[in-house]
Amino acid sequence: AMEKSRPLWDNPLQFVFACISYAVGLGNVWRFPYLCQMYGGGGFLIPYFIMLIAEGMPLLYLELAVGQRMRQGSIGAWKIISPYLCGVGVASVVVSFFLSMYYNVINAWAFWYLFHSFQDPLPWATCPLNSNRTGYEEECEKTSSTQYFWYRQTLNISPSLDASGRVQWEQALCLTLAWLVVYLCILRGTESTGKVVYVTASLPYCVLIIYLIRGLTLHGAVNGLIYMFTPKLEQLSNPKTWISAATQIFFSLGLGFGSLIAFASYNEPNNNCERHAIIVSLINSATSIFASIVTFSIYGFKATFNYESCINKVILLLMNTFDLEEGSLTADNLNEMKDYLMATHPQEYAQLAPQLKNCSLEAELDTGGGGGGGGAFIVYSEAIKNMEVPQLYSVLYFVMLLMLGIGSMLGNTAAILTPLTDSRVIAARFPKEVISGAVCFINCVIGLIFTMEAGNYWFDIFNDYAATLSLLLIVLVETIAVCYIYGIRRFEKELHTMVGRKPNWYWKIMWAFASPLLIISLFIFYLTDYILTGTLQYQAWDATQGQLVTKDYPGYALAVIGLLVASSTMCIPLGALGTFIRKRLKSERVSTI
Amino acid sequence: MLRVLLLTLSVVAIAHAELCKPDAQNAFKVRLSIKTALGDNAYAWDANEEYLFKAMVAFALRRYSNKSTTQISDVLLCNATDRVSFWFVVTDSSKNMTTVPGSEVEAAIRMNRNRINSAFLLNDKTLQFLKITSTLSPPVEPSTPVWLIVFGVVLCLIVAGIVFLVVAGIQQRKKKNKESTERENLEEKGEVTVAVENGIPCETLDLKAGHINGVFAADDERFTSL
Numbered sequence: 047a048m049e050k051s052r053p054l055w056d057n058p059l060q061f062v063f064a065c066i067s068y069a070v071g072l073g074n075v076w077r078f079p080y081l082c083q084m085y086g087g088g089g090f091l092i093p094y095f096i097m098l099i100a101e102g103m104p105l106l107y108l109e110l111a112v113g114q115r116m117r118q119g120s121i122g123a124w125k126i127i128s129p130y131l132c133g134v135g136v137a138s139v140v141v142s143f144f145l146s147m148y149y150n151v152i153n154a155w156a157f158w159y160l161f162h163s164f165q166d167p168l169p170w171a172t173c174p175l176n177s178n179r180t181g182y183e184e185e186c187e188k189t190s191s192t193q194y195f196w197y198r199q200t201l202n203i204s205p206s207l208d209a210s211g212r213v214q215w216e217q218a219l220c221l222t223l224a225w226l227v228v229y230l231c232i233l234r235g236t237e238s239t240g241k242v243v244y245v246t247a248s249l250p251y252c253v254l255i256i257y258l259i260r261g262l263t264l265h266g267a268v269n270g271l272i273y274m275f276t277p278k279l280e281q282l283s284n285p286k287t288w289i290s291a292a293t294q295i296f297f298s299l300g301l302g303f304g305s306l307i308a309f310a311s312y313n314e315p316n317n318n319c320e321r322h323a324i325i326v327s328l329i330n331s332a333t334s335i336f337a338s339i340v341t342f343s344i345y346g347f348k349a350t351f352n353y354e355s356c357i358n359k360v361i362l363l364l365m366n367t368f369d370l371e372e373g374s375l376t377a378d379n380l381n382e383m384k385d386y387l388m389a390t391h392p393q394e395y396a397q398l399a400p401q402l403k404n405c406s407l408e409a410e411l412d413t414g415g416g417g418g419g420g421g422a423f424i425v426y427s428e429a430i431k432n433m434e435v436p437q438l439y440s441v442l443y444f445v446m447l448l449m450l451g452i453g454s455m456l457g458n459t460a461a462i463l464t465p466l467t468d469s470r471v472i473a474a475r476f477p478k479e480v481i482s483g484a485v486c487f488i489n490c491v492i493g494l495i496f497t498m499e500a501g502n503y504w505f506d507i508f509n510d511y512a513a514t515l516s517l518l519l520i521v522l523v524e525t526i527a528v529c530y531i532y533g534i535r536r537f538e539k540e541l542h543t544m545v546g547r548k549p550n551w552y553w554k555i556m557w558a559f560a561s562p563l564l565i566i567s568l569f570i571f572y573l574t575d576y577i578l579t580g581t582l583q584y585q586a587w588d589a590t591q592g593q594l595v596t597k598d599y600p601g602y603a604l605a606v607i608g609l610l611v612a613s614s615t616m617c618i619p620l621g622a623l624g625t626f627i628r629k630r631l632k633s634e635r636v637s638t639i
Numbered sequence: 640m641l642r643v644l645l646l647t648l649s650v651v652a653i654a655h656a657e658l659c660k661p662d663a664q665n666a667f668k669v670r671l672s673i674k675t676a677l678g679d680n681a682y683a684w685d686a687n688e689e690y691l692f693k694a695m696v697a698f699a700l701r702r703y704s705n706k707s708t709t710q711i712s713d714v715l716l717c718n719a720t721d722r723v724s725f726w727f728v729v730t731d732s733s734k735n736m737t738t739v740p741g742s743e744v745e746a747a748i749r750m751n752r753n754r755i756n757s758a759f760l761l762n763d764k765t766l767q768f769l770k771i772t773s774t775l776s777p778p779v780e781p782s783t784p785v786w787l788i789v790f791g792v793v794l795c796l797i798v799a800g801i802v803f804l805v806v807a808g809i810q811q812r813k814k815k816n817k818e819s820t821e822r823e824n825l826e827e828k829g830e831v832t833v834a835v836e837n838g839i840p841c842e843t844l845d846l847k848a849g850h851i852n853g854v855f856a857a858d859d860e861r862f863t864s865l
Binding site: 157158160161162164165179180181219220223226227229230233234238365366369370371372373374477479 | 670672673674675720721722723724772774785786787789790793794797798800801804805808812
C-alpha cells in the first residue's frame with residue numbers, strides 16, 4: 047500500500063508562529079495586567095519570572111519534544127510512551143473540546159463589537175432614550191453606557207442562572223460566523239493553518255504598537271502606568287500572588303491541552319524544539335508585559351477621565367444648589383469650598399450630602415472591571431469612546447481581539463482534530479474536511495447555550511472550572527510519565543537524536559523535581575480553596591440596581607461543574623484500567639490456548 | 640400727583656413681588672450656563688439680556704396662543720443670582736393680578752424651545768427650564784442596522800472562501816484518484832512495471848532529489864562475465 051506521509055509545516059517559522067499565535071491570547075492582553083494590578087504591580091514580575099523558569103519553559107519543552115518525537119496527536123503520543131497512559135491523551139482531547147465549546151463565544155462577542163464599530167457615535171457611547179423620550183433608559187442611568195451595552199444590548203443577560211431565556215439570534219449569528227472562520231482556517235490542515243498563523247501571530251503586535259503610541263499620548267495615561275508599576279512588595283508575602291503567577295504561566299502557555307503536542311507532531315524530526323520552546327515562552331511573557339503597558343495607559347486614561355467627570359458633576363451640583371457663579375468652583379478649590387459651604391449653609395449641605403460622591407483617582411484605578419471576559423470588553427470600549435476618531439481605534443482593537451482569539455482556537459481545534467485524523471478508524475472513512483466540519487458544527491450547536499440570556503453565567507462556569515483542575519492533573523501525569531515511567535535517560539537519548547545535544551541539568555532538575563512539586567502544590571491549593579469556601583458562588587447582573595450581585599449556584603449547576611471536572615480527570619484512571627483489563631484478557635486467552 | 644404716581648408704582652411693585660417669587664404658582668426657574676457653553680466667547684448676563692429673555696417668552700406665548708395681547712412687560716423676572724439663574728412668571732394683562740397658567744407657559748416654551756435657545760446661543764442643556772423637560776431627539780437610525788450589513792459582507796467572504804477551498808480539495812482528490820487508477824490499470828496490463836521500494840514508487844523517490852549511488856548503479860560490471 048502507498049504510504050501517506052504526514053503533513054508538515056512549510057518551514058520552522060510557521061511552527062513557531064503557530065505556537066505563539068496559540069499561546070498569546072486574551073490572557074496576555076487582559077488577564078496578566080489585571081493580575082499585575084491586583085498582586086503588587088511591578089513586584090508581581092518577580093514571582094512571574096520565577097514561575098516561568100521553574101515550570102513554564104520546562105513543561106513547554108517537554109510537550110513539544112513529546113509531540114515532535116512521537117509524531118502523533120496527544121492520544122497516540124501518550125499511548126507510545128506507555129499503553130497505560132492512553133487516558134491522558136483522551137483527557138486532553140476532552141478538555142480541548144470543552145474549551146473550544148465556550149472559547150469561540152469570545153470571538154463572537156469580538157465580531158459583535160467589531161460590526162458595531164462602524165457607527166457614529168459608537169453605540170456604547172451614549173445611553174438609549176426611554177420610551178417617552180424624556181430621558182435615558184433607567185437601567186442605563188444607574189450604570190454606565192458601556193456596561194449597559196455589554197450587559198443589556200450584547201448579552202441581554204437574565205437576572206440569574208435559573209432564568210435561561212431565549213437564544214439571542216444576533217449572538218447566534220455571530221457565533222456561527224466565528225465557527226465558519228475557524229473552519230475556513232483549519233479546513234486543509236497544516237496547509238491552511240500554516241498560512242493563517244502568519245497573520246494571527248503578527249497582526250496583534252502591530253495593533254499593540256499603534257495602541258502603545260496612542261495610549262502613552264493620552265491624558266492621564268501616566269497615572270495608570272505609575273499605579274501599575276509601583277511595586278507593592280508586601281504582596282509577595284501573600285501566597286495568592288505566587289499561586290496566581292504559577293497559574294497564569296501555566297494557562298497562558300496552553301499546556302496540557304494537547305495543542306502543543308499536535309503542532310509539534312507536524313515538525314521535521316530534527317527540528318530544534320529546545321530553542322523554539324525558549325523562544326515561544328519568552329515571547330509569550332514579553333507580550334504579556336508589553337500588553338500590560340498598553341492596557342495600563344488605557345486604564346489610566348479611563349480612570350482620569352472618570353475621575354474628572356466625577357469632579358465636574360460634584361462642581362455642577364454644588365453650583366446649581368447654591369447658585370454660585372460659574373467658574374468659581376474648580377477642581378483645585380473644591381475641598382475648601384465644600385468646607386466653606388458646609389459651614390455657611392449647613393442644612394442645605396446636609397440634604398445634598400448623599401449625592402456628593404467622594405471622587406478618588408485611586409478608586410477609579412481600582413475598578414478593573416473584573417478579571418472575567420466581560421472586563422476586556424467593558425474597560426477598553428469605555429476608554430475608546432472617549433478618544434478622538436473612536437471608530438478607528440475600536441475597529442483596530444476588536445480586530446486584534448479576533449486575531450488573538452482565532453489563533454488560540456486554531457490550537458484548540460488542532461488538539462481535537464489531530465488525534466481524530468491520526469486514528470485510522472475515522473481517517474480512512476472520512477476526508478479531513480468532513481471531520482473538521484463535523485467538529486465545528488457540533489461545537490457551534492452546543493455553543494448556542496452560551497448565546498441564551500443566561501449564557502454568560504454558563505460561560506463563567508466553563509471558564510472557571512472546565513479546564514483548571516483537569517489540566518493540572520494532566521500535566522502532572524505527563525511530567526511524571528516522561529520522567530519516571532518512560533525514563534529520563536531514555537528521553538535524554540531521544541532528545542539527543544532529535545535536537546543534537548543532551549538536555550542540560552537545568553531541564554532535568556525542573557522536569558524531575560521542580561515542576562511536579564509546583565503542580566502538586568497548585569493542585570492542593572485549588573482543592574483546599576474549593577473545600578474551604580464551601581458553596582460556589584457567581585456574580586449575577588441585577589438590572590434594577592445596575593450592578594453585579596453575588597448568588598449561590600443552584601444544585602444542577604454544581605452537578606454540571608462536577609461533571610465537567612470528572613469527565614476529563616476520570617479518563618486517566620479509566621484509560622489505565624481499560625488497558626490493564628485488555629492486557630489481562632489477552633494474556634488469559636493466550637494462556638488458555 | 641407725584642404722590643399718586645409713587646403710590647401706584649409701589650402697589651405695582653408689591654403686586655409683582657407677590658406674583659414672582661421662588662416656588663410661586665405658575666413660576667418657573669431658569670438656569671443658564673453661559674461660560675460652559677461658550678467658553679471665551681461668553682457674554683455677560685445683564686439687563687439687556689434679561690430684556691431679550693422677556694421678549695422671547697412673550698414671543699413664545701404669542702406664537703402659541705395666536706393672540707397678540709402678551710406684552711414684554713407682562714413677563715416678570717426675580718431672584719437673579721450669580722449662577723446665572725432666576726425665576727420668571729407671566730402675568731395676564733387682561734385680568735388684573737393673575738398669572739398665565741403654568742401649563743400654557745410650559746407648552747408655549749416647549750413649542751419654541753429651539754428659537755429661544757438660538758437667541759442665546761445655548762442649547763437644552765445650558766439653558767435649562769427646570770420644570771420643563773425637553774424632548775430628547777432620538778439618534779438617526781438607518782432602516783437596516785449597520786452591523787447587519789457588515790456582518791453580511793464578512794459572511795459572504797468567508798463562505799466564498801470555504802466553498803473555494805472545499806471544491807479545490809475535491810478536484811485535487813479526483814485528479815489524484817484518476818492518476819492512481821490509471822497507474823493501476825497500466826500495471827494490470829503489465830505494460831509498465833512500476834518499481835516499488837517499501838511501498839513507495841521509485842519515481843517519487845527519484846523526484847525527491849534522491850542520489851543514485853554509482854557503486855550500485857553500475858551493476859552490469861558486478862558480475863564477472865561468463
